Amino acid sequence: MPSFLHGTRSTVHQKARKEGERCGEQYLKNGSFLPPRQMLEVPPGEVVLVEWDKQLQTQ
Template sequence: MPTSQPPSLRFPAFLHGTFSEIQRKARSEGRRCARQYKKDGTFPLPLHLREVQPGEVVLTHTLSDFLTKEQSAWRLHLFFDVLAPPLGLTPGPSLPP
């Protein structure tokens, strides 16, 4: 009987790292998304997905990130900063204009 793989949780790879690394990667990804959105009104798929490993820290809100800025973690709250510029939304406090 074949063994089934347990489901995995994967996020865009640019959302993992230190706060400053992710800011840099998020700006780059935002520009890539904006080019695609302006071209045909769609958003591209992430270039790379990375699996969340057991025990890794996943931060979902900016307020939870105040003590760990230079520790590697998943920072899902920065995802909005990628989509805000192409949609003309105001960037959040984590990514200055």
């Protein structure tokens, strides 16, 4: 799981915005996306909770 998706809602939002800007700059340069800087290992059987915020969808 990309590390920028781990943490509180505000932390994830802030880190995801920065990661999106980084990837967007790379895409504009050569049309490719960068891999996440860091990945977190999710052990087998561990539960990952995801919260969907409709407000983020419209931004």
